[in-house]
Amino acid sequence: MSLDASLIRLRTRTACASCKREHAHCDDNRPCQRCCLRGQSDKCLDVENKKKRPNDRLLRHTPLEAFQLEHMLGSPDLITLTTFQTESSTHLYQDQMQDGTIMYRPLNNSSLCDIPSQASLESDEGLPPSLWLEDWFIQRMFFRLIDRGVYTIEEGKILMNKAIQTIAKRINNLQTFITIDQRSSMTQEHSRSLQVIVNTCSSLPIPSLVWMSCCIIVHANEAFRRLAGYNQTSPSPLEDLSVLDLLDHSTIREFITTLFKEGIMTTGLSHRTMPANMPYFRGASVQRSIPGTLTMSITRDIFGLPTFYTAHFLPLPSVLEQFPFT
Known part of the structure; x- marks a missing residue:
C-alpha cells in the first residue's frame, strides 16, 4: 500500500x-x-x-x-486566561479574574530584564501557560533574586544560564512541536485544573497560596490573607514576581535546587515539605516573618511541565500569639 x-x-x-x-x-x-x-x-x-x-x-x-x-516589533498586550470564578464568597479580597485577563504592563525603567514592550504570550498561537516561560523572564527572575540577596551575583548567573540552556530551551522546542489542537486542549485542561485547585484551597482552614508559570499568583485563600495580612488581588501582575516576596531565602533556594534536581519534565505530582518563614504584612513598620512548615505540591501537564504550585503553610503554634491576625 x-x-x-x-x-x-x-x-x-x-x-x-x-x-x-x-x-x-x-x-x-x-x-x-x-x-x-x-x-x-x-x-x-x-x-x-x-x-x-x-x-x-x-x-x-x-x-x-x-x-x-x-x-x-511588538505584539498585542494582553494575556488571556480562560474565565473562571471561585465559589467561595468569604475571601477578604476576591480573586479578580472574572474578566479573564492578565495585563502585561511595561515597567518605567529600561533594564534589559524588563518585560518586552507590548509583549504577549497568549497571542503566541494560543500557548498554554505551562509553555509561557521565555529567556527574558528567567533573566528577570534571577536578577530579582540577586538583588534580594538570595544568591550572589556569581551563583545567580550560573543558575540563570543553566535554566536558559535547559528549561527554556526545552520549552522553546515544545512551543514549536505541539499542534494547534494540542495547545487548545492543554489550555482547557489548565483552566479545569485551576478551577479545582482554587475551589479546594478556598475552603481550607490552612493558609494556602497558588501560583502558576512566570510567578503569577492566581489564588490566596482567606486563611492566608488573615494570617499574613496579605491584601493583593489575584492574579498578580506579571512584572511583580510577587511570589518571590512571599517566600524566604532558604525556601526559594531549596525550591529551585529541587526543580533542577528533579528535572523540568517529570510525571505526576511532586510534594515537598520544608521549614519556612512567611512574611507578616499586618501593622508593622518593619517586616516580620512567621516561622512554620511549608508543604508544596506541583501539578504538571501532559509533558511533565509545572502548571501550578500549591503551597500550604502551617505556622508554629508557639509563636501565633505574637502575630495578631484579626
Missing part, C-alpha cells in the same frame, strides 16, 4: 517575514497561525519562498536574534 506524496504534509521550521520568528509551519503554502491571529496572513512568508533563499541567509538569524526581533 502506498500513499500519495501530495497528501503528506510535513511540519517545517521557517521564519516568516511578518513575525520574524522561526516556528512550525505546514508545508502547503498556507499562512502560519501566528500571522493569522495578527491579521497579517498576507504578509506571511510561505515555504516555497523560503526554499528559494540562498543557504547562507538561512543561517543569519540565530534563535536569540529571532527572539529579540519579535519583541522589538
